[in-house]
Amino acid sequence: MLVVIANDLPPAVRGRMKLWFVEPRPNVFVSGVKDSVAKKVVEYLHQYCPPDSGLMIFQRTSKTPGYKIYGIGDTKRDLIELSGLRLVIEKNIDSAEKNCKLLIE
Secondary structure (H helix, E strand, C coil), X not given: CEXXXXXXXXXXXXXXXXXXXXXXXXXXXXECCCHHHHHHHHHHHHHHCCHHHCEEEXXXXXXXXXXXXXXXXXXXXXXXXXXXXXXXXXXXXXXXXHHHHHHHC
């Protein structure tokens, strides 16, 4: 399995990604490609995406911890760990803090 989260992709790369991936949200791509194809896709993304693409790539592996995380450029998201589970969070902390305060009140 391969998951790619991007800030922005060049149109040619985005079109190519749609060959292998489902795009459930804009700039979020998910695919169940084989490991050999996933490796080629990661190499392709490293070659053709500029740093301002801000890619975060999650690849399933058979070795512990079960995944690899790659990054290209500055992403609009951060990784956090919650109860041993790594999650992706948007960097816009101000709005997240406001939402948390509303939920608590």
